[in-house]
Amino acid sequence: MINRIGNYTLEFTDKPIIAGFGSIVGKKESEGPLKEYFDKIEYDTRFGQESWEKAESMFQKEALYLALKRAGFELKECNCIFAGDLLNQCISSGYAMRDYGVPYLGQYGACSTMAQGMAMASVFVESGAAITAAALTSSHFCSAERQYRYPLEYGGQRAQTAQWTVTGSGCVILTSSKKAAGNNNASVSRVTIGKIIDMGIKDAANMGAAMAPAAADTIKCFFDDTNTRPEEYDAIFTGDLGLVGTKLLYELLERENIDITKIHKDCGLLIFDDKTQDTHSGGSGCGCSASVLCSYILKNMQAGKLRKILFVATGALMSPTASLQGESIPSIAHLVEIGI
Amino acid sequence: MINRIGNYTLEFTDKPIIAGFGSIVGKKESEGPLKEYFDKIEYDTRFGQESWEKAESMFQKEALYLALKRAGFELKECNCIFAGDLLNQCISSGYAMRDYGVPYLGQYGACSTMAQGMAMASVFVESGAAITAAALTSSHFCSAERQYRYPLEYGGQRAQTAQWTVTGSGCVILTSSKKAAGNNNASVSRVTIGKIIDMGIKDAANMGAAMAPAAADTIKCFFDDTNTRPEEYDAIFTGDLGLVGTKLLYELLERENIDITKIHKDCGLLIFDDKTQDTHSGGSGCGCSASVLCSYILKNMQAGKLRKILFVATGALMSPTASLQGESIPSIAHLVEIGI
Numbered sequence: 001m002i003n004r005i006g007n008y009t010l011e012f013t014d015k016p017i018i019a020g021f022g023s024i025v026g027k028k029e030s031e032g033p034l035k036e037y038f039d040k041i042e043y044d045t046r047f048g049q050e051s052w053e054k055a056e057s058m059f060q061k062e063a064l065y066l067a068l069k070r071a072g073f074e075l076k077e078c079n080c081i082f083a084g085d086l087l088n089q090c091i092s093s094g095y096a097m098r099d100y101g102v103p104y105l106g107q108y109g110a111c112s113t114m115a116q117g118m119a120m121a122s123v124f125v126e127s128g129a130a131i132t133a134a135a136l137t138s139s140h141f142c143s144a145e146r147q148y149r150y151p152l153e154y155g156g157q158r159a160q161t162a163q164w165t166v167t168g169s170g171c172v173i174l175t176s177s178k179k180a181a182g183n184n185n186a187s188v189s190r191v192t193i194g195k196i197i198d199m200g201i202k203d204a205a206n207m208g209a210a211m212a213p214a215a216a217d218t219i220k221c222f223f224d225d226t227n228t229r230p231e232e233y234d235a236i237f238t239g240d241l242g243l244v245g246t247k248l249l250y251e252l253l254e255r256e257n258i259d260i261t262k263i264h265k266d267c268g269l270l271i272f273d274d275k276t277q278d279t280h281s282g283g284s285g286c287g288c289s290a291s292v293l294c295s296y297i298l299k300n301m302q303a304g305k306l307r308k309i310l311f312v313a314t315g316a317l318m319s320p321t322a323s324l325q326g327e328s329i330p331s332i333a334h335l336v337e338i339g340i
Numbered sequence: 341m342i343n344r345i346g347n348y349t350l351e352f353t354d355k356p357i358i359a360g361f362g363s364i365v366g367k368k369e370s371e372g373p374l375k376e377y378f379d380k381i382e383y384d385t386r387f388g389q390e391s392w393e394k395a396e397s398m399f400q401k402e403a404l405y406l407a408l409k410r411a412g413f414e415l416k417e418c419n420c421i422f423a424g425d426l427l428n429q430c431i432s433s434g435y436a437m438r439d440y441g442v443p444y445l446g447q448y449g450a451c452s453t454m455a456q457g458m459a460m461a462s463v464f465v466e467s468g469a470a471i472t473a474a475a476l477t478s479s480h481f482c483s484a485e486r487q488y489r490y491p492l493e494y495g496g497q498r499a500q501t502a503q504w505t506v507t508g509s510g511c512v513i514l515t516s517s518k519k520a521a522g523n524n525n526a527s528v529s530r531v532t533i534g535k536i537i538d539m540g541i542k543d544a545a546n547m548g549a550a551m552a553p554a555a556a557d558t559i560k561c562f563f564d565d566t567n568t569r570p571e572e573y574d575a576i577f578t579g580d581l582g583l584v585g586t587k588l589l590y591e592l593l594e595r596e597n598i599d600i601t602k603i604h605k606d607c608g609l610l611i612f613d614d615k616t617q618d619t620h621s622g623g624s625g626c627g628c629s630a631s632v633l634c635s636y637i638l639k640n641m642q643a644g645k646l647r648k649i650l651f652v653a654t655g656a657l658m659s660p661t662a663s664l665q666g667e668s669i670p671s672i673a674h675l676v677e678i679g680i
Contacts, residue, residue: 002468004419008443010469051665079344080533088428089659090448094536094670103348103533104672105456106657108430108446116445120460127467128342129350147661193420193443196434317446319429321487325391330434332444 002126006225008192015187016125019173019180020071023294024062026167032272037295039066045142052142053091060096060138063169071173079130082117084108085138085286092138111240112315113137114290115334119191121174131177138169139285148320161206163242163268163284170290186301190337192222198330204318208245208281211314214331216252222335230260234306237297239289239313240268242282267292289313301340311336342466346565348532355527356465359513359520360411363634364402366507372612377635379406385482392482393431400436400478403509411513419470422457424448425478425626432478451580452655453477454630455674459531461514471517478509479625488660501546503582503608503624510630526641530677532562538670544658548585548621551654554671556592558652562675570600574646577637579629579653580608582622607632629653641680648679
């Protein structure tokens with residue numbers, strides 16, 4: 001059953017089970033602090049394809065394969081896939097889905113896509129609209145750079161506030177199927193759907209600043225709606241606020257008397273080591289929070305090191321067209337409460 | 341309660357009520373056969389804004405306003421908005437949502453977005469995840485042409501198979517609230533979620549051909565899942581197959597012994613009169629099926645002229661980047677059964 005709690009939060013009494021999860025990342029990500037946690041590393045930036053865009057589709061297919069494999073599920077058991085990505089027309093997802101014949105609902109939430117897809121899949125599973133559903137997303141440094149910023153060949157200097165788009169993909173399989181119960185699986189207990197927040201940031205090289213207010217808003221809404229406190233959680237993971245955005249998040253939440261500093265981690269800061277990898281403000285992209293969730297976070301939950309966490313994926317809905325027209329960057333954050 | 345029927349169809353026992361709907365279109369659409377049905381005409385292509393993209397956002401805001409007004413609902417009663425559009429990063433929707441503070445879940449289904457959004461909103465309302473939810477989408481001839489084809493100033497010749505992107509927006513308010521019951525409102529009884537179908541069409545000036553197989557697949561799945569026949573419906577509306585796609589749809593369904601020719605109408609063929617409006621194969625765009633649903637179709641249902649219909653919005657997930665890389669056009673169609 002789904003209960004509406006407060007204004008923005010949904011509670012699942014049966015708690016959709018995370019039957020499986022899978023992660024795959026590129027070479028640079030494999031050289032970072034989380035290297036041992038990823039299921040698979042792909043060293044070829046093109047993944048044997050003719051273009052980076054086609055390669056990104058392959059990352060999604062691989063993450064879906066790995067997640068189904070870990071779950072012990074077949075593709076045909078999946079009633080519905082919620083997928084999306086950063087590329088125009090979400091082509092990484094659309095083309096990945098082409099060979100599968102599985103009902104597909106394309107999601108657009110920029111880097112918040114993993115949490116959005118999990119929220120949707122959880123509602124579908126909890127309500128019986130699906131027995132099993134997948135949430136899937138990806139990003140690719142090369143395809144994102146040339147679409148959002150400059151051709152790589154241009155060799156542009158990156159600002160210190162800029163983040164490095166993660167090449168990678170993550171997939172979660174959510175289910176109500178009994179065969180996934182009792183297997184030391186985590187489950188989704190609550191979600192908070194975010195709102196578009198835009199505080200006027202126009203610098204496309206400072207997405208962390210654009211997204212921090214959205215993360216702060218969603219986190220505050222969750223604590224208000226559920227009457228909980230940060231101390232009740234082992235960790236709160238934001239998606240890809242990076243160094244700049246994380247600092248801003250702390251400031252914004254401090255004004256609301258919410259202190260998450262002791263238990264907060266940002267996926268964008270976990271995945272790279274700026275000192276040795278020159279990634280500046282941290283990692284970003286849909287694939288950042290997705291691959292960290294589907295490796296470090298969920299593996300630590302299964303290992304008993306984390307029992308109850310909040311996963312808050314943050315998206316900057318930045319459009320080069322709108323930016324050229326003088327627009328600021330609207331942002332959004334969706335929250336998923338996961339327990340084991 | 342939501343029942344899964346067959347492989348792809350969801351049945352709603354409580355049937356989310358269409359409490360309100362709203363439509364707004366541009367000048368060219370107001371000169372077509374459906375002119376008397378639209379709620380509002382905007383004669384200024386720029387809607388008083390500096391760009392067509394910003395204008396398209398205004399169309400969405402107006403459609404949402406009109407739908408809420410007809411429903412007698414306030415914006416704050418809306419628990420969730422499902423919106424999406426054709427522009428990169430779905431900016432028409434993202435920027436439209438910026439001022440509202442309502443939970444937002446961005447959808448990407450190209451021209452299938454209206455049916456996708458209604459399917460999602462119906463699942464949310466039926467499951468209690470929302471009391472009231474909106475499905476909203478738009479398209480704009482000028483913003484679509486320059487993003488997907490050529491700058492308007494180029495004055496390119498249009499192929500006879502090409503369709504004309506509708507400038508317009510439609511919004512539906514779905515609810516389980518008792519205050520909407522008994523008001524001669526239609527409701528959603530079943531939905532079928534589509535799969536990506538790609539038969540290898542590469543011609544971006546022939547989207548109807550790309551989408552027809554997806555429409556045929558979803559329609560066949562619905563009839564198989566529900567054990568119903570076309571004769572049981574007053575009408576089956578496809579989104580924007582146009583002349584070419586409609587002909588192909590009939591051929592594909594004939595092979596499956598399904599004859600919908602007597603009751604089929606295509607929103608893309610309803611909205612324009614090619615003889616006087618030079619629109620070639622018909623209208624297209626998210627705003628095409630959305631504005632026709634939220635005017636002609638739902639007004640005819642309220643007037644008792646249509647009692648039970650299928651609304652099958654069709655989307656060609658065409659990407660200029662993928663097309664330049666030699667890719668074909670993946671398509672999808674989602675189906676919504678509406679009764680009164």
